[in-house]
Amino acid sequence: MQDSRISTLTLAVFAALAVVGCSQKEEPKPQAAAPAAPAAAPAAPAAPAPAPEVVVKLGHVAPLTGPQAHLGKDNENAARMAVEELNAKGLEIGGAKVKLELVPEDDQADPKQGTIVAQKLVDAKVNGVVGHLNSGTTIPASKIYSDAGIPQISGSATNPKYTQQGFATTFRVMANDVQQGKVLGEYAARQLAGKNVAIIDDRTAYGQGLADEFEKGATAVGAKIATREFTTDKATDFAAILTKIKSKKVDVIFYGGMDAQGGPMTKQMKSLGIKAKFLTGDGGCTPEYIKLAGDASEGQYCSLPGVPLDQMPGGKAFNDAFSAKYGQIQLYAPYVYDAVMVMVDSMKRANSVEPAKYLPEIGKTDYQGVTAKIQFDEKGDLKGGAISLYQVKDGKWEYRETIGGAPAAPADAPKAEGEQKK
């Protein structure tokens, strides 16, 4: 009697937890919609002004809640900054005054939620979408945008599949993981003298994709993959997998995933007495990683598509403007800023804000952005994307070298090797 009551209750708990999942997902929507409403409100009374004003909605999607909320908010701030700058300057497209309006959405880095908000943006008749942040959400959402004919530019989704689906609407302003994984793999095997390498990934489209490309890159130049271990993008304890890796006596540990796991993982490596070098991709290449890993971060490596911020064409100016407004840049802010600029630039050239009319112009983009000179190949990938490597020194990411990225060179993987600048 007593027993069955407990189990019934517990089952009820789990049923209720399923509800939590949903309710949490629904919850940010009114919040996200709220800022849009006041923005729209003043637009209406402003309408009687001499020139008719057209409101152009740009959707932006990133995780604003959950473990990656800090990166998502960073992206959103960049998109907001771009929109505000463009509005302040005054935009005229197709003879009408245009006011951009950002429609920010939260996908919680969850693929299911990614498609829900994508549909929401389509229903809201946005003229274009910037995002999403994660490959795992960007890929399923891209089908929805493609079906609706809405152009999408991601500033951070690096999984190659995103642009390989044959959709005309998918673009990204960052080198993809085929390139990054290959560079990382070769760097691990050659520069870091990794003969015996362990790979960990977080099983997201991004982490897994990058880890797969890393494995190909590293084995191609003779490194041996001692073991592949896995975690999740919500985990905090890595002692079990690190202990297993310790038993394999590896020289290099590669992690495909984000800073929120990479940081604590590095710290736990140290307390388990693992001496191997730690190498991670763009998701871990943040100041947050160093904060979370503490002393253990010293001497560890990461890579980031593109060149370092201070070497970017408009890097310093962007950094100053952004930090004054929103604080330190987390990671993808300059790329997202460029994504908005590229989208609006294409609208200007097409002289239309209609998705169908300005979409062909995106492919012809030749835009000097903050991060690089932006041109797309036929798939919508960035041409000639460079990969830069960094190492932590005295508690800061220090630039090591940039591989690939000759101006306007095709973004295909084979070109990335060899030509090393600096």
Next chain:
Amino acid sequence: MDIFIQQIINGLVLGSIYALVALGYTMVYGIMGLINFAHGEVVMIGAMVALFVIKALPGLPAIVLVPLALVCAAIVCMTIGFAIERIAYRPLRRAPKLAPLITAIGVSIILQNLAMLIWGRNYHAFPPILPSGEHDVFGATITSLQIVIIVVAGLMMGGLTLLIRRTRLGRAMRATSENPPIAQLMGVNINQIISATFVIGSALAAVAGLMVSANYSIAHYYMGFMLGLKAFTAAVLGGIGNLAGAMLGGLLLGVIESLGAGYIGDLTGGFLGSHYQDIFAFFVLIGVLIFRPSGLIGERVAERA
């Protein structure tokens, strides 16, 4: 062999953390027959408050700072615990069991978002002020802090058991748990006792929060969710309502997860990978609910009629 020992140690540390949090669940359940799902968030708030006290007073020595942070965190958590009971559970005391469960989840979402608004979305690094020297145990390593966590979990379980078995308050708690109306007739102020239960449970959450974030040197507004879920599983595994059960359940769950994640790849020839770590907890939960719904230590200290 040293790898195996290391995995056991990893599991014990992880398990002690689960146990610390599970004690809070099991105590409230033992007295009220209610699963306080906001407990994980109270742990998170404890961690956040402790972290910010430590960051706000950088000059002080650890021996002063840590107890101070703990006291501040405990006061905040106790206030929140008291308020949760008052606002979310007391008006529903006669309602069907599902109703307080839903408010619990509501409170948990509110606390999470409140913490996000107050402390932001960023991860906060916990300053390394607690001892973290490494010790060698049969070729495996354990840090001082991890030893502290295991000891604190044990002490807290012992202290709580004494409190419930030996003190006047404890007797009143047991009476309340057995039959609230009769306890009231006997002169026990059950409202006070239930408030006290929540306040004590929340103070435990503050301790757990400090330990968890010191161990992983990380605090984030989202950290309470999964932790709460695992701790709840641990409490059910050991026998919810039973303090020793929470401890046993926590440790067992930690070891199962650790060994599972460490060896599943080799055992299944790579078919199942270590990302199934979290699955073990819930497999265990389902197994226990089917075969032994009252948990491993079936009899509860405080049973509700």
